[in-house]
Amino acid sequence: MREGVLFEITKDGLETGLRGVPVGYCVTSFVDAYKGLSYVGRPIAELSNRDPMEVIYLLYYGEMGSKEQVARFQKDLNHRAHCKEATIAAIAALPRQGAPMDVFAAALLIAGMFEGTGNYREDCLNVIAKLPQIVAGIINTHAGWGTTPQPKPEMGYMENFVHMLNMPGKKTPELIQVMRLFNVIHYDHCGGNLSTFVGKAVASGLEHMYGSLAACITALAGPRHGRANQDCLEFVQSVLDEVGENAKPADIERLIREKLANNKLVFGFGHAVLRVEDARATVCYNYCQKHFATNPLVKIASLLRTEGSKVLKENPKISDPYPNIDAITGSMLMAAGFPYPNYYAVLFGLSRCVGVAIQIVYERLEARDGKGTPIIRPLYLYKARK
Ligand code: MLT
Numbered sequence: 001m002r003e004g005v006l007f008e009i010t011k012d013g014l015e016t017g018l019r020g021v022p023v024g025y026c027v028t029s030f031v032d033a034y035k036g037l038s039y040v041g042r043p044i045a046e047l048s049n050r051d052p053m054e055v056i057y058l059l060y061y062g063e064m065g066s067k068e069q070v071a072r073f074q075k076d077l078n079h080r081a082h083c084k085e086a087t088i089a090a091i092a093a094l095p096r097q098g099a100p101m102d103v104f105a106a107a108l109l110i111a112g113m114f115e116g117t118g119n120y121r122e123d124c125l126n127v128i129a130k131l132p133q134i135v136a137g138i139i140n141t142h143a144g145w146g147t148t149p150q151p152k153p154e155m156g157y158m159e160n161f162v163h164m165l166n167m168p169g170k171k172t173p174e175l176i177q178v179m180r181l182f183n184v185i186h187y188d189h190c191g192g193n194l195s196t197f198v199g200k201a202v203a204s205g206l207e208h209m210y211g212s213l214a215a216c217i218t219a220l221a222g223p224r225h226g227r228a229n230q231d232c233l234e235f236v237q238s239v240l241d242e243v244g245e246n247a248k249p250a251d252i253e254r255l256i257r258e259k260l261a262n263n264k265l266v267f268g269f270g271h272a273v274l275r276v277e278d279a280r281a282t283v284c285y286n287y288c289q290k291h292f293a294t295n296p297l298v299k300i301a302s303l304l305r306t307e308g309s310k311v312l313k314e315n316p317k318i319s320d321p322y323p324n325i326d327a328i329t330g331s332m333l334m335a336a337g338f339p340y341p342n343y344y345a346v347l348f349g350l351s352r353c354v355g356v357a358i359q360i361v362y363e364r365l366e367a368r369d370g371k372g373t374p375i376i377r378p379l380y381l382y383k384a385r386k
Helices: 052-059 067-080 085-090 100-113 120-143 157-164 173-185 194-204 209-220 228-243 249-261 280-290 294-310 327-334 341-364
Strands: 029-032 036-039
Touching: 036 052, 036 280, 052 067, 052 120, 052 157, 052 173, 052 280, 052 341, 067 120, 067 249, 085 100, 085 120, 100 120, 100 209, 100 341, 120 209, 120 341, 157 173, 157 327, 173 327, 194 209, 194 327, 194 341, 209 341, 228 249, 228 294, 228 327, 228 341, 249 294, 280 327, 294 327, 327 341
Parallel strands: none
Antiparallel strands: 029 036
């Protein structure tokens, strides 16, 4: 390739989802095809046990904060955490018939009406602080779980979220631990994943933060993106129903071969960028082995991890035969005591809005020496329909 040229576009590359086409810089995270996700240069495995507030600080400021700096940041966010009564009341009045992600997008637009300042930086911090209450409100409303309580300033980010969820059943320490882990590993996935790209594209028209995040959430809602965790869980459950929890690797291998021979989908494998197992999935598999090794779903998901890759690798056309993040997160949430798959994409969104909001601040206020990136406007070539 000529010097300075990052990517050459040929006609074969058109209508392929902009795969690999560089469009800008991402200051928060990077996805390496072989090393996986890193936040500000730190591999996700190193950060996955950290407190969410430390990781949000890292993404927002671009460096790890000292104990005092993170405590000050947390205090600032705690001051911003309460939504106005009108916001929570309007979210509680949303129809329960729709998909939870539709309620999420509508709730963000509502939050923008009552809470928006029109300043990207302020709105970024405000929305990150308010997300646990907004999302608890969405789930409580949609599930019919009653009035959403106020956040408690003495509680941590995800502890507060779980506190405000009126879910039936026990809120165990394992559940909170898994919610923290799930939250941290889903904040960001570089700049080009669909939800992030769409959120930033909408903000490039100078739409405000809440509207841009509502667009991000609708982009995340589809089964190829944020809803994949729910679909993968359904797949793991169907395999469990078919082979039982004491299945051997050979049973799973046979089943996968049968599915492929019958043109059926095998869920939870492959990624547009990655060419190894998703580093976030590895973190979750390790966590599950340590805490939920005897859970039937976890047992099946772990067998699918090895047997699925083994079979898919035989097909040279499959560029990434390894498990992605969605292969295991649903089973992990079930094992931890959150058996509401309908809301798994919402949990993804609760997390993803953090990274997108910070990336929007960069693109609107910092990129190109503070001028910001221009409105997104790629080129489409004219082609007559056949
Ligand atoms: C994500 O976390 O956004 C997904 O892995 C999809 C992607 O990176 O394209």
